[in-house]
Amino acid sequence: MWSPFKVLVFALVAACSFTPVHVLEFCTDRDCPSHDNTASNSQLSPNTFRSRWNISVSNLIQDLDRFRVSCKKLIEAFPIDVVDGNFARSVKNCIFSKSIPTPLKGQLRLAAASKEVIEGILDLDVAVTQSDDFLHYASGGRLPPGSIPLAHRYGGYQFGYWAGQLGDGRAHSLGQYTNRKGEVWELQLKGSGKTPYSRSGDGRAVIRSSVREFLCSEAMHFLGVPTSRAASLIVSDEPVTRDQFYDGNVKTERGAVVLRLARSWFRIGSLEILSQSGEIDLLRKLLIFVIDEHFPSISSDDPDKYLVFYSTVVNETAHLIAQWMSIGFAHGVCNTDNFSLLSITIDYGPFGFMESYSPNFVPNTSDDEGRYSIGAQADVGLFNLQKLLVALSPVLSKQQESKAEHILNGYVDIYHKRIHQLFKAKLGLLEEEEDDGYLIAFLLKMMEDTQSDFTMAFRQLSEVSAQRLQDRDFTQLWALEDLSSHKLFPDWLSVYQLRLIRQQNDSDLDRQQRMRNVNPRYVLRNWMVESAISKAEMNDFSEVELLHHILSFPFVTQVTAEEAGYASRPPVWAKRLKVSCSS
Template structure:
């Protein structure tokens, strides 16, 4: 398979005016129609809920739409002919502590006053100790291709869906606890999560939202003194860590693996039922009576997956474990594990120390997306006619063009380029190649290009701009700079300040670098959550220069000790 990253770097000129092949544009699947029922229930200007007893979730739609596992127990087993198993969370053993909370999620999505999170009731509800009113907890059955191979049944091994909540804006969100104990899908796991992985999930899902990348959300992080045993790097060195639970939300947790397990097991009627549900609930632009609806659905997923991975690349994000069971059907970022934000620009960057072959290196993410979409097509084959399968293959062939077009658009925006000029692709590719050869910082190089004036660029005045100083050491920097400054000079319709503001709005000054997360985790493990709180605050406004972030060195050259950090799948 041709490397899409190679195509980007060496052939960006070919991206100009590319038209997606057989793929339909549609409103992002997170945009939902408001519910008239709940409009009448809520006055949009009403006060937020002050009492958790007012808060209700419902599992009715999920339970009534699908067959449920015949056995109602948490022991590990092979499950057939269902989408969900009923499974009760295992309460964290106390004492419990609220380590972090997202006010934006609590008040903006869940409709209750953030002050409620300081109560013992909230600690219990958000850690699995008590069930929310209306909740009938479910564990989702799915399978997946892991590191390129079919792994069979996987499922929610340590996550419990509490139910759906329809907020006063008419949005439907599915609440889930992660780290809340064993389910029928836990295999040899204990169903727990530890502080280090939970801090990372909480911070990164909220940071990605603020970066404008489609993602699940995190409402809270609760930690306990419950001992959890982990072999972090799979080297036989087991150590005791502390348990934690994240309350997270998504419009849906269905993923490619949700369909794969049904197709692989020959459960075609259930496959069709799940597809119909997903389309009716989350792809409302598709006519449910359309005989081509599964093909149109596939077209949407191909399109949006290409867009999502392009957005990952535009902020230097590497997911770390791009298995089919971690790829959302709604094309949002889910299941944060050994992710990483690239520091020095390097297409071979691998955030997951368990990924020995570099399958999920950052430069391979687009190719992996293509692989996963191929597996999705295989899963859909039982419900597609031969003609539709051929059309779906044509749709899939358009994926590379869509991805390249979107990458081209995003990187043009990062460089502040308006309109379309013949050399735009060359300017982008030239810059990336120089960044790779000088090991220039990905985030800060683009940010400093946003902050430097054209005059300073022309004069190569990069005082206090460490990333641009690194870049300017390249032997061909002057050649690239001349091309770039000339290109900017053709944009006569705007002034310098306007160009800088546009670039600052797409080039973050702060991302969740591994060393920043690690520093917060080390403190959190000693019951100091001040840096978790600080990072959450800073990363909620990643495009704005903040004094406290500058003092903490979040936009400075990464410390030397950060180069030794490793992140694994163990959590």
Template sequence: MCSIQTVLVFALVAATSVTPVYVLEFCQGTDRECHSHDEMPSGTVKSRWNMSVSNLIQDLDQFSVSCKKLIEAFPVDEVDGNFVRTVKNCIFSKSIPTPLKGPLRLAAVSKDVVEGILDVDVAVTQSEEFLHYASGGRLLQGSVPLAHRYGGHQFGYWAGQLGDGRAHSLGQYTNRNGEVWELQLKGSGKTPYSRSGDGRAVIRSSVREFLCSEAMHFLGVPTSRAASLIVSDEPVLRDQFYSGNVKTERGAVVLRLAKSWFRIGSLEILAQSGEIDLLRKLLNFVIGEHFASVDSDDPDKYLVFYSTVVNETAHLIAQWMSVGFAHGVCNTDNFSLLSITIDYGPFGFMESYNPNFVPNTSDDEGRYSVGAQASIGLFNLEKLLMALSPVLSEKQQKEAKMILKGYVDIYQMRIHQLFKAKLGLLGEEEEDGYLIAFLLKMMEDTQSDFTMTFRQLSEVSARQLHNSDFTQMWALEDLSSHKLFSDWLSMYLLRLSRQRDDSDLDRQHRMKNVNPRYVLRNWMAESAIGKAEMNDFSEVELLHHILSFPFVTQETAEEAGYAARPPVWAKRLKVSCSS
């Protein structure tokens, strides 16, 4: 058997033991508070919010956003127009969305977002007005659409100016709970940052973004949200796999939300361009608006900010790994300063456990394989430190490097906690890391399904474990074919037996709360996309509903085969950056 450092691919190879500064609190429990839903005794699910329809906005003319805070905080591009250009000395350019050509159709809507965040009656989304507001054809009251200027390291190399090439921020909305959310359209036309692109998104990528944004939220992973998906008949030309085979697809727009869309690349472009005063101004704004724990008068505030981002980035990637999620394009322009998951492109959830799983066919070298994500997080945080260096003293830069060295320990600690919870382990024993690593090595050898192996371990009873009775548990049947499975099982059962006052039902309940039965597998998304392209949005709606309750067994999901062995054709699926 190998050591945990070599088997557990979720740990970094070059582990350095340095105590991190300013470690944040995070949810360590396995109870419902760690998730975004509550299971009722009947097995149904109740919402996170409950409000009377009479208290919701019934007319979109009453809905307003504000761009005042962003526009007053920063200089805006002095040049008007959506033509492509190099932009200097600003954070945003004013840019008007280009309306989708009709007819328009509402393909999907998240009631949880529309009513729970935006305070709008979901019935309003069936109106003609909503179609235009949510696709860029009409501006919300108070909206001054903005495109954000940023740069980034793409596949390890500085790519210069990037920016919102097909996204328009509509403004900020403050809801009845006092939360401030920034609304953004994706696929809404050209901006000064479109480079050679047309500013559009197509149905296949938009369906994936809508579904995965919401699925990740209900898995308990920090993420941007998606309110709606509008599709059109507007023709959009795409070479999906960069093979010279250009096809006509159809345009679509996602209305998405985040507390902020600032990313590492937002700071990088300013540092690279020598715009240090603007860099400092953006940092002060981000800290003041989104980092309440950082004292704005603290002379070390940028250092504390950096420590917070290091800590939360480690936590975010650990959460990705705990559900088998591979982002696909972990460039610095896709890494949020708030450590939420943004910019869903060629992502994928692992099926057979494979540390070398690469969801993006454009990633020829496997730079962003699922097993490399923690290391890429470290790389991106190094680039963030480089961007911060102009506003840090020499002493602070040295301290920041020490903070960065602590990333490995933070990540490994969180991964260890998450996988212990996935196995239902309580307390801490010396061999717990080895037990986890042993299991993952067997999963890799047997190509066992990542999601269902952990889920079926959650569902199997102690008696079934003792008897190795895995009838109708296909993932555990695969795992049990390993020649060392009985050795691991004996270790696992012995470990569970030492958990005092822990019944088998309690273990199963805890494990079911952290091991989803349903994730957005590529084959499921592909099936829904195929129908959506024929104007049948039934499977998009079905998946959206099922993925809103990923920890609860659902009859319709079982009938659709969403927890069954993936179909053979699923292995042939490819996803690229082209969308």
């Protein structure tokens, strides 16, 4: 694959920059800022956590029978699969199939719930999560009023090859919910049983993958990255067999369901399946729907509306991947069916946050060729956008197609510009100087040579004073100690310090605060989530809850997080962890 990014992989772009968090530098659980979406379970007092919006409990829905969704808009907009039933089949001439979730068997338990999502998006009193009704609604055992559950038909390129029909093989869309702020969110259950798109799968998800999905989607939100959200995680006693590493070692795990939501679950593969199948009228209908619903700046009367839509997706996809790179996040399975048309992060599978800096970091042990290594994500984004253009070509004129190719050629510059901005912010640099790109690249090369921790090296640079930098006093700053072992570190440090000195009217405290606002202290490292999973499989959800709370404030130093070692050098056993596509 052509790679314009190899020379400067990380010093290489996100419609939104990191959300500023102007808060205390150090806090206890209770002292942390109030925009907290911590998981709730029966062990928590209702007063333990505070809502971000200070919503009066009397204004929240306390009876789940009053909570309604609607499938009307989707069902009226598109033809529905004429065949009923959840058996696997080839589906044509539709966008959705009606599909009823399969209730989980055995005792159900609430493993986690996002207070921010439950109260701030769904307008529910978080206390309802403690009810049996919620367990059934959030796991597929009972449908909320207004729901006509649907499974979405899509296709996709998987690991570079056209895979044909894919679709929601274990997910059911319950409907759209319009909240008090006028926002429309599509609710979806993941792990809720077979659909017509399950192929040979059982339609289930297991505790292992569901904990990862719940925690990471919420963690990414608080890191300021566009993402789907997670409302709850329900676990069961239902046995589910999985060959986790595809090595013939089949194990029995337990089923789980995540209630997740997004403004839309349409993806590049949603358009590809229609274009590949020659369903061009339906392709136009879906495009017009997506544009009208989610791209209000594009006029439906504009003869170039598809072209403007494509330009927007190219721009925002470049932005999204740049944000992934700036926090060291590797998606793991960047297939076209996992790339949202709204440029949000969806479908959390074998993801990973890079620890020791390496452009070759591959989080997915199923990815033998390293196609989706962290350093290749920008290339993969380009590949996926090329495939999106192919899908759009039947509705574009020759002139529009030529313009679209020109737009695609601009992807590299968009990405370079944004990644440069993000890494400048990570280093606290203001304005623009000619050698800023060199300063960033120099640092990253030293990090690679010394295998320095990506997250903590940047974080500790934001915590250390100018005087300590000058003295090279890195006591108790383990990542900077590693980095400073490089023979060229003194040279880089001199250039960096001179660059900071030239920033007029910028105090050292201001520089540190800016950097702390964009360099997280805590990310969801695989060893952390593995520890939480091991406990969750024994019905101990305390660490899931702890991680959820801590990752809601990733830029703030927290007592419990420090005690748990979440900002310490990763344990030796962390290097042996493997994550695969199996879930």
